[in-house]
Amino acid sequence: MPYSYEPHYFEDLDVGQRFESAGRTVTETDFALHSMFTGDWTELHTNKEYSEDGPFGERIAQGPMTFILSTGLFQRTGIVERTVVAFLGMNYMDLPNAIGIGETISCEFEIGEKRDLESRDDAGLVVVDVVTTNHEGEVKLEGDMKFLFKNKE
Template sequence: MAYSYKPHYFEEFEVGQTFQSPGRTITETDVVMHSAMTSDWNELHTNSEHAEERGFGERIVHGPMTFVQTIGMVMRIGILERTAFAFLGMNYMDLPNPVYIGDTVSVDIEVAETKSLESRDDVGLVIFETEMTTQEDTVVFQGDMKFFVLSSENTES
């Protein structure tokens, strides 16, 4: 399977298209950096004994970090390189299972909707159904990511 894709303009996206990111192993450093950046030092992420007592068996990755890693991996796919105009949010986001330090995660996305805008001719709306899974195919993130994507009809050569 190819993991590197060329940038896509709005007109190049079609409902049903799928893309996959390369895998990435979540490290101790990732968790420490996220904790430091957000000031979220919750013991589920930073205290092995506490996480074990809570039934997780070991420390887990922050839920918001799972989202941040997902959107980073969507961008790493390459289809939105220099064509993403704005991330507009999500209608839903689910974190059905925890990510653990040492898990290798990857992201699959599918174009769920494309919509031309009457109010703008420089961008179009693209909605991606997004799913992150671990090396064991455990789903750890699901959501619909909405982007304004540049139109090829209005780019400078």
């Protein structure tokens, strides 16, 4: 699948349609910036010595960081550029494996649901299923994201 897409409006999307993101290597800077932005300085994420003796043997990304990286990779596909009105939440999100510094992640997105809304005539609901994996194919996040996509004018 190609990694570059054009913006998609509600009418351009079909249930079952798939998109693949580019890859992205998670860095030490990502960990520090996320901790600074959120205020989450939990030692499991920020203390090398402490975390090496912990359950994962290394520092791991905060769960919300995994979600944020996945939404950023969705943005990088280009399909939401100037066509999304709002992110509405998720029905579910599972984080079966943690992300470590130096892992390269990418996402696969599939349109899982699409429906018109009686309350809006300018946008429709689109539910996007997401699977985030690392460079070895290990699943890091599974879930869905609900968006309002603009209708074509």
